[in-house]
Amino acid sequence: MRGSGRPARGPVKHAMIPASLHSAQPADWRAAWRDAVTDPAELLRLLDLPQLAARLAAAGGFPLRVPRGFVARMRRGDAADPLLRQVLPLDDEDRIVPGFGLDAVGDLAARGARGVLHKYHGRALLVATGACAIHCRYCFRRHFPYGEEAAAANGWQSALDYMRGDPSIDEVLLSGGDPLSLSTPKLADLTDALRTVPHLRRLRIHTRLPVVLPERIDAALLDWFGALPWPVVLVIHANHANELDDSVAAALAALARRGVRLYNQAVLLRGVNDDEDALVDLSTRLFELGVQPYYLHQLDRVAGTAHFEVDDVRALALVERVRARLPGYLVPQLVREVPGAASKTPI
Numbered sequence: 001m002r003g004s005g006r007p008a009r010g011p012v013k014h015a016m017i018p019a020s021l022h023s024a025q026p027a028d029w030r031a032a033w034r035d036a037v038t039d040p041a042e043l044l045r046l047l048d049l050p051q052l053a054a055r056l057a058a059a060g061g062f063p064l065r066v067p068r069g070f071v072a073r074m075r076r077g078d079a080a081d082p083l084l085r086q087v088l089p090l091d092d093e094d095r096i097v098p099g100f101g102l103d104a105v106g107d108l109a110a111r112g113a114r115g116v117l118h119k120y121h122g123r124a125l126l127v128a129t130g131a132c133a134i135h136c137r138y139c140f141r142r143h144f145p146y147g148e149e150a151a152a153a154n155g156w157q158s159a160l161d162y163m164r165g166d167p168s169i170d171e172v173l174l175s176g177g178d179p180l181s182l183s184t185p186k187l188a189d190l191t192d193a194l195r196t197v198p199h200l201r202r203l204r205i206h207t208r209l210p211v212v213l214p215e216r217i218d219a220a221l222l223d224w225f226g227a228l229p230w231p232v233v234l235v236i237h238a239n240h241a242n243e244l245d246d247s248v249a250a251a252l253a254a255l256a257r258r259g260v261r262l263y264n265q266a267v268l269l270r271g272v273n274d275d276e277d278a279l280v281d282l283s284t285r286l287f288e289l290g291v292q293p294y295y296l297h298q299l300d301r302v303a304g305t306a307h308f309e310v311d312d313v314r315a316l317a318l319v320e321r322v323r324a325r326l327p328g329y330l331v332p333q334l335v336r337e338v339p340g341a342a343s344k345t346p347i
Contacts, residue, residue, distance in 0.1 A: 029215035033133055033181075036067050040089060047084065048077045057089035062142045062304065064089055065135040070212045073245055082240040082272040086136055092307035093137065104300040105140055105337045113162035120343055123171045123204075124163055128179035128190065133213040138267060138308045140300035140337075141177075156193050163197045170201040180209040184220045191228060204233040206265075211238045214251035225258045232260050236291065239266045239273050241281040249289050256290045263294040266332065268315055269308045276321045283322070283330040293332040298347060300337060312347055 037043050040056050043064065066087045075081045103109075112118035117125040135142075163169050172194060179187070194200060209216040225232060234255060238244055252262060264286050266273065273279055283293045296319065299309045310318075319334045335344040 029213060029218060032067060032069065032213060032215045036065050036133065037071055038063060038065055040064050043071065043084075043088065046071055046076075047074060047081075049079055049084075052079055052088070052090075055090050057091050057093045062089070062093075062135060062137075062139075065132070067133055067213045069214070069247065070134060070243070073242055080271065082278070083242055085271050086138070086239065086269070087134060089137060090307070093304040095306065096303070097306035100301045100303045100306050102303055104302045105339060107141070109339065112166075114158045115156075116159045116162050118162075118166075118169075122168055123173060124166075124169045125173040125175050126159055126179075127176055128174045129177040129182055131181040132176065132178045133181060133209055133216075136208075138269060138299060138302075138305045140302050142302060142304065156190060160193055160196060163194075163200070167199045169197070170199050171204060172197070172200060172202075173204045173206060175206045178207050178209055179205055180207045180216055180221070184224050187221075188224055191224075195229065200230060202233065203228060203230045204235065206235045206237070208237045210234075210236050210251045210255065211243050211248055214247045217251035217254055222254055222258055225255065225260055233263060234260045235263045235265055235294065237265050237267075238282065238286070239269060240278060241285040244285050244289060252289050252291060262289075262291040264291050264332075265295045265297060266293075267297045267299060267308075268310050268318075268334075269299065270310050272308070274310045274314070274318065276318055276325075279318060279322045280325055283326055283332065287330055293330055295344065296332040296334050298334065298336040316347060 044050060044052055074083045107117055115127045256262060268274060286293050298315060299305060315334060323331050334347045336347055338345045
């Protein structure tokens with residue numbers, strides 16, 4: 001089975017994970033983080049999917065991690081659930097496929113300083129951490145050497161020196177890993193240090209935590225956002241409307257009230273959202289929650305992810321059908337990241 005089934009439309013025919021699994025989650029985000037599901041066998045038991053045990057990837061490499069609140073949004077008994085497919089390590093990952101490598105987007109060639117990737121004019125990306133609350137199987141940095149590229153080493157000093165030394169950099173992107181996995185005091189230390197970059201005009205944060213661990217958007221974090229001296233753009237990552245439940249809606253609303261500008265990047269994934277209805281539903285739901293659909297990425301060709309790829313011809317046809325159904329501002333731009341290019345490349 002290659003997971004070619006489509007997300008169900010209309011009345012859901014598969015039982016959801018019991019609500020008690022979600023409501024019992026600790027209010028403190030750190031406790032919820034620690035309580036994540038990390039054993040594939042446990043995940044399959046929770047979802048009543050014992051038949052998938054024979055399809056699990058070999059142990060090691062890129063482990064499973066998924067918050068229980070995200071598991072609660074999956075359809076019980078549905079092997080093709082679009083949220084499950086994003087996190088379950090299947091044996092498809094063990095295949096060696098020509099053209100799929102360890103650094104598909106040229107991160108290492110763009111290294112400006114320890115923890116700094118400088119690909120595009122005016123923008124520098126800070127690899128704030130290697131930690132994530134969820135391990136997405138299609139992750140383009142699943143092979144990234146975080147241990148060698150921790151920007152936090154020496155109090156962020158080499159990264160700060162690099163950015164202070166280049167006055168063309170007026171926007172810093174916090175990425176990772178997931179930057180919101182840092183404690184709020186650690187984030188405050190980082191942004192206090194960034195205040196010493198005199199030409200910095202904007203701060204952008206790329207994060208999946210408001211979607212997969214909305215508990216992270218707590219009062220202390222919101223106060224941190226409110227105290228930042230720059231306009232803040234928060235780019236979340238949701239690939240399917242089923243990810244966006246009421247807890248996510250509340251977290252996003254709290255961020256918007258603090259003046260944070262919200263955008264979404266999705267990845268086009270076979271068996272997850274390579275469907276006209278799924279893409280329309282995602283954009284519509286994002287807009288309901290005050291989030292602007294931004295990019296729809298073609299898959300970065302990283303080793304272990306080939307089973308998610310959608311070819312360009314089909315991708316373009318899907319986007320055209322979405323464009324025929326939605327106003328232009330709800331249609332994300334289909335792009336690919338090409339190593340060495342001056343920007344994301346429209347398809």
